[in-house]
Amino acid sequence: MAKSAPDISLTFIRLEKSLKKPLYIQLYEAVKEAVLSGMLKPGDRMPASRNLSKDFGIARNAVVKAYEQLMLEGYLGGKTGAGTFVSVLMDQPEFLPQRNKITRNDVTPNAGLFSPLSSNRFQSPYMGHDSSCEQRIPFQNSFPAIHEFPFKTWARIAAELYRNIHTLHLGYDHGQGYLPLREAIASQLRISRSINCEAGQIVIVNGSRQGIHLISEMFVRANDQCWIEDPGYTGAYAAFSRAGAEICPVPVTAQGIDLDYAVANYPHAKLVYVTPSHQFPLGITMPLQERLRLLKYAEEHQMVIIEDDYDSDFRYNGRPIPALKGLDTKGHVYYVGTFSKSLFPALRIGYIVLPSPEIAGRFALAKAITDRQSPVIDQAILTEFIRSGHFQRHLRKMSTLYKKAQDELCELLRLHLQDQVEVYPADAGMHFVIMLKDVSKTDFLLQKRASAGLVLMPIDNLSLKFKMPGYFLIGFTGFTIEELKSGVMILKRLLG
Numbered sequence: 270m271a272k273s274a275p276d277i278s279l280t281f282i283r284l285e286k287s288l289k290k291p292l293y294i295q296l297y298e299a300v301k302e303a304v305l306s307g308m309l310k311p312g313d314r315m316p317a318s319r320n321l322s323k324d325f326g327i328a329r330n331a332v333v334k335a336y337e338q339l340m341l342e343g344y345l346g347g348k349t350g351a352g353t354f355v356s357v358l359m360d361q362p363e364f365l366p367q368r369n370k371i372t373r374n375d376v377t378p379n380a381g382l383f384s385p386l387s388s389n390r391f392q393s394p395y396m397g398h399d400s401s402c403e404q405r406i407p408f409q410n411s412f413p414a415i416h417e418f419p420f421k422t423w424a425r426i427a428a429e430l431y432r433n434i435h436t437l438h439l440g441y442d443h444g445q446g447y448l449p450l451r452e453a454i455a456s457q458l459r460i461s462r463s464i465n466c467e468a469g470q471i472v473i474v475n476g477s478r479q480g481i482h483l484i485s486e487m488f489v490r491a492n493d494q495c496w497i498e499d500p501g502y503t504g505a506y507a508a509f510s511r512a513g514a515e516i517c518p519v520p521v522t523a524q525g526i527d528l529d530y531a532v533a534n535y536p537h538a539k540l541v542y543v544t545p546s547h548q549f550p551l552g553i554t555m556p557l558q559e560r561l562r563l564l565k566y567a568e569e570h571q572m573v574i575i576e577d578d579y580d581s582d583f584r585y586n587g588r589p590i591p592a593l594k595g596l597d598t599k600g601h602v603y604y605v606g607t608f609s610k611s612l613f614p615a616l617r618i619g620y621i622v623l624p625s626p627e628i629a630g631r632f633a634l635a636k637a638i639t640d641r642q643s644p645v646i647d648q649a650i651l652t653e654f655i656r657s658g659h660f661q662r663h664l665r666k667m668s669t670l671y672k673k674a675q676d677e678l679c680e681l682l683r684l685h686l687q688d689q690v691e692v693y694p695a696d697a698g699m700h701f702v703i704m705l706k707d708v709s710k711t712d713f714l715l716q717k718r719a720s721a722g723l724v725l726m727p728i729d730n731l732s733l734k735f736k737m738p739g740y741f742l743i744g745f746t747g748f749t750i751e752e753l754k755s756g757v758m759i760l761k762r763l764l765g
């Protein structure tokens with residue numbers, strides 16, 4: 270197998286089965302367009318026809334026919350046994366139309382970088398321990414299926430790296446992070462999240478928390494209004510709060526953050542933090558129309574949008590929606606990603622996609638003030654893990670496993686607790702939400718959960734103003750079916 274490129278998925282392509290145009294022609298045209306626009310890069314490895322036909326729910330023959338035509342025309346190339354690649358001929362400048370480049374002038378001119386931190390408004394309630402993963406207790410959230418992680422492969426890559434260690438891996442590295450990793454991430458993002466970015470726009474950080482903190486440090490000054498989803502991610506509130514911001518809780522509707530409410534109540538906001546792919550914690554996917562509205566508003570009002578795409582790697586229903594950053598032509602979206610969910614949280618590798626390499630350079634300087642750079646060896650191991658196709662394979666395996674776990678857990682909850690809880694399965698991610706039909710049992714459950722052997726996070730712990738009593742977050746990914754079953758039985762006993 271070729272080691273130079275990851276096995277990609279073409280999630281940004283849509284095929285319309287209702288159209289008269291044959292599916293293989295639709296696929297052929299979409300890939301051709303992606304190559305010409307630069308979404309697919311020379312050397313990118315195309316998915317195997319078998320996988321693609323499964324992903325799109327179309328006949329394998331249709332994929333083979335589209336690939337053959339693209340090869341004939343020189344867009345794709347390949348070697349027997351090595352896979353199909355975007356042709357290197359596509360690297361010739363005369364072959365490609367000029368892609369939209371983001372210039373320095375397009376970038377949000379607000380907010381002086383290195384804004385002073387004003388600690389007088391610092392509040393600490395969100396800084397506490399947030400139930401990470403020392404122990405496996407159902408229904409702990411943010412807990413990947415560590416027992417299924419391919420540690421042997423990881424260890425083999427690490428051993429090989431140490432055997433052939435290069436001074437490059439042992440000294441001070443580029444503050445933006447290990448270049449091959451940034452290249453691999455950019456390639457993944459172009460393909461799976463429709464984000465047209467380059468390695469130069471990426472800064473590697475120690476988890477998305479550090480990314481959010483850095484953005485806050487750069488843009489938020491004392492008393493700046495910051496819109497946050499409520500309920501939402503406490504790690505983000507903590508960062509803005511620490512910078513002295515005026516935290517502006519905005520309710521979440523079935524369309525994601527309530528833009529009308531935000532505009533009516535906090536018209537002077539400078540920054541908005543959102544989780545549009547899978548709202549944390551309610552699990553809502555922001556529809557395209559709302560994304561465009563938010564972008565337009567941010568452009569008109571010179572706002573910074575932080576897009577936290579923390580767990581979009583796992584999708585169970587429907588095709589992945591392109592990231593908000595993929596729609597951003599003016600450089601208002603600061604995209605934050607992490608490997609904490611797709612691999613494991615202790616790795617502490619995340620990244621920010623900045624509007625331009627120049628801004629990325631300034632972020633690297635700000636990061637360097639506190640920790641100079643993220644650990645290079647872990648980044649190098651991760652790079653090889655991605656390049657040799659193990660990352661995509663792991664994501665596919667985990668998606669199947671997580672879907673099964675969620676389906677079985679929902680079934681068990683319905684079977685044993687039908688009269689007690691309402692279940693809201695998630696289309697994506699690693700948790701879902703349940704609601705107690707009898708809200709008066711909330712306090713009893715909160716008192717008894719820990720001693721009974723359950724982790725049950727009330728949504729109210731994640732909300733500032735818009736409380737949702739009786740709603741709880743259920744993590745389902747880190748446990749065997751047996752462990753989930755025992756969790757349901759404990760819950761049944763407590764609610765019984």
Ligand SMILES: Cc1ncc(COP(=O)(O)O)c(C=O)c1O
Nearest residue numbers: 411476477478502549579607609
């Ligand atoms: C909404 C959200 N963003 C990001 C993260 C991950 O943070 P990190 O990458 O720092 O581990 C979490 C973890 O629980 C989260 O819930």
